[in-house]
Amino acid sequence: MTISIQPTNNPPEKLQPKGWLKYFSFSLDHKVIGLQYLVCGFLFYLIGGVLAGAIRIELTSPLSDFMPREVYNQVLTLHGTIMIFLWIVPVVNGAFGNYLIPFYVGARDMAFPRLNAVAFWLIPPAGLMLITSYFINGAAQSGWTAYPPLSITTPAAGQIIWILSVLLLGGSSIFGGINFIATILKLRRPGLKLMQLPMYCWAMLGTSILVVLSTPVLAGTLILLSFDIVAHTGFFNPSLGGNVVVYQHLFWFYSHPAVYIMVLPAFGLVSEILPVHSRKPLFGYTTMVFSIMGIVVLGLVVWAHHMFTSGTPPWMRLFFTIATAFIAVPTGIKFFNWVATLWGGKISLNAAMLFSCGFIVNFVLGGITGVALAQVPFDVHVHDTYFVVAHFHYIVYGGSVFVIFSSIYHWFPKFTGRMLNENLGRFHFIITFIGFNLCFAPQHWLGLNGMPRRVAEYDPQFQLVNQISSVGALIMALSTLPFLWNIFQSFFYGIKAGNNPWHALTPEWLTTSPPPVENWEGEAPLVLEPYGYGKKEPIEIIKTEEE
């Protein structure tokens, strides 16, 4: 194999639209693509939020009186699919990954700019397809897991559109993952070692490995499922001799790592934000790296803990319980590292910091219920109840979404050159935190008392607690308003941010806000100590001229 040197061959300047139009174009600039991911994801978040609102309105009364049961099933399927595949996965990976990773490795763009743009532009059509399926023949009704035989017996059109949409999104995810691996491993600036990279790079490397290894399995499974629906084969259809448990194994082989695909990048982002706003180095860099890689390895071998009630044999239950309990170790290491980073720091309680701290609190609560759920005797009791709903919303909302908001407060000055309003941001945090906990904490109780998930009707004894939960959901919905106003207001009239409003040391702050197309004027800076805060002498940033 010979290595030929080739330029990044961008299309001629004339073909690239200028100004705001570039955000609607097939732009190859990683910063544009990152913001495309972010804004597109946020729009889907609003749609998914409206669907969540519809679910909570339905659940204020024990009978299904707000919408028919079939529509309720469609709404909860769309809510889950949109929030996972169109909001959290694209935003924590695609948006911040594309924007930040080239800065962190000292490159001017991702390794494969065209593939990058393709990966983004697969998302809007997939999302629109998913949403319009509701208006054509009814959307899929089998939840985001699409378990057969339910997914085979419900109306076929919606389910097939759902499968196609998830296949497109999976393809987008794989292309993105390949790009991140190549960029982090191969595009590092000369002189920058792997162990000097900011933590988000490690998180994205681990996540991308999971994406590349597990997403194709989901794609293959969904292709088989579509055969079952369209061609009436019997892979997962027991009446034709098929096996539904095989679907569950293959599905969770992707979808358990998907939890880490949603939350590992969030770990990375928090590890960037905490040191900046507490003016201390990130505690335990090396242990952080090893715990990320530990989570990657263990994350691939714990999938059957979602299937303890699927007739799993005892040895399998034992193995997956132990493996899942092991994951608590690297996760715990990360948690204590964050706390130790804050310990004795010069903490500024701005919106970014508050949301990150909110993440730590919510995540440890969700993590504790996660360890509880890994224990077979307990899991058999609460399986498919609202306890599980509460648990994973603490992870994906209390965890990932809090980090997304934190990151928006942290990097908005870099994206736009203007600061967000801190008081509005703090207000946004307080009502989000109250609304979120009011909405989901009571659901632990509901689940422990046996309220099943995914059902539009419930026993009247649960009404009061469900109504409390719905009030929490209403507060969460309202909490979006100050955020949107803040973004709108600050985008046009915010205080000018300057290059480095947080006095951060990571490389994206060593350029103008917003950065130029080529990221830096002249050579890329060599940042060997991205977390060198709290030292007496100012950190030396080496800018070497190359021959």
Place this chain on the structure above:
Amino acid sequence: MTSIAPKEQSSEKEVQTEEHEDLRLFGLIAFLIADGMTFAGFFAAYLTFKAVNPLMPDAIYELELALPTLNTILLLASSFTFHRAGKFLESNKAKDCQKWLLITGGLGVAFLISQMVEYFTLPFGLTDNLFASTFYALTGFHGLHVTLGSIMIMIIWWQTRVPSGRVTNQNKFPFEAAELYWHFVDGIWVVLFIILYLL
């Protein structure tokens, strides 16, 4: 081996571009790992079905060994001929390179025809039973890969023509990519042959 050297700026372009190592093969390998995982999922499903699900009483699922063995030989031979074509490309013998590429493509097409013959002579159809479905899904997905590979080989064959072809010893990435992909498809077939026919 990453080297970052600012290119001399032309008068029209304000954007600074840079050169870096060719990562296309690296990206292709990552993609093939992902593709291989799709097959791994299919194999895992098939092996689990085999271990757990009994064949229904009246179901017919019998495979002949003759044609698939011929298919294995065809594909393995095509890997060698592709490699040989690569050697001729390196020594700038385009005519020989094209000849061996044509043989490779021919072997690929022969594989597909032989696979079709097998499909039409088998005593079961796609929806007859679980194992029939899995058999057609696995061989079909692999056949799709062979079809794409054969098309790639034909494109490479056309592009290695002298003097106006674009694939030469100086620009051999398309050739290398197609070759790597072809070896991958070949390797998958060997695993598939063992799991589906021999086990």
